[in-house]
Amino acid sequence: MSFGGPQAGGEQQNGQQGYGYGYPQQPGYGYPQQPPAYGQQPTYGQPQQPNPFPGAQDTGTPDWGALADASASRNKRKRLLFIGGGVVAALAVGAVVATAIVSTNRNNEEAKNGGPTPTGSVAPTDTASPAPTFSSVAPLPPPNPMDYISDAKKDKAPLSPEGLFPGKKLSMNKRPYAKGATSSTTNCAAVTQGALGGVLKNNGCTRVIRATYVRDGVAITVGVAVFPTDEQASRAKKQASGGIAPLTGAGVKDFCHATVCLRRTNSIGRYVYLTQAGFLNGKKVTTGDSAVFQASDDLGTFTFNQLYARGRAQASAAAGAPRE
DSSP states (O other): OOOOOOOOOSOOSTTOOOOSSOOOOOSSSSSOSSOOOTTOOOOOOSOOOOOSSTTSOOOSSOOHHHHHHHHHHHHHHHHHHHHHHHHHHHHHHHHHHHHHHHHHHHHHHHHHTTOOOOTTOOOOOSSOOOOOOOOSSOOOOOOOHHHHSSBTTTOOSOOOHHHHSOSSEEEETTEEEEEEEEEEESOGGGGEETTHHHHHHHTTOOEEEEEEEEETTEEEEEEEEEOSBHHHHHHHHHHOOSEEOOOOBTTBOOOSSSSOOEEEEEEETTEEEEEEEEETTOOOOOTTOHHHHHHHHHHHHHHHHHHHHHHHHHHHHHHHSOOO
């Protein structure tokens, strides 16, 4: 910004000499524009105001009307500038208030909705939560059903023909079988054919339970031989020869005598289960007789499931009992 003002100096421009009175030559400051007459003292007064209207004749008397108009014009400009500045200030304040309101609304919404959670941060809590405690003792594994049907010392559940073969019939995959006679004996060799009796006896067989089922002219006897341990049962299965003797009665006539029948042997835990299946009319069984093979599979599967369920029931009971 520059500042203007009267120029100082005692020389007249345009090569004219000064008046020798040492007065400044610039007009408009109340000093005489011509040298006073000889013997006349110069007059001093208030600085003369410059003519606000260039080109108008300067009579030496201020034009009060023009001065009033100029003053009013200046006041009007100041008032407009003040009003304009007030509007700008109001807009600025309004913008600040609007921003504050928007920010407040956003913060309220985040607080209402839980707010964004920084990744990897944990919200502070007023009270300290107790640290979780863990037992130094590993929990015991759940009992294995096989443990209860592999050793007579654990396998204490009641054992009977009705327990293994309940009801008057069974169904496997919607194939119904009617139940015939059942039996139970501790003379294992007495209910066998061929060399099977000796094998059962030599490996410590303690009991044999039998049941017979019929379906569509095919009869199947299933026998369960019981041993003290699973090792003895496994040996008996591997050494098995001959078969379980057919069980007749309860509406089922004699079958599998002086003919060819299907014999199978398997084991689970301390039990060996055997099947013998054939036609009621004495027909010899061939590899093409799928009905006989299907009946043998169904009764073998049913017996396996029953024996495993026995172990599972005892394991479940042990899991629910108080432990020392």
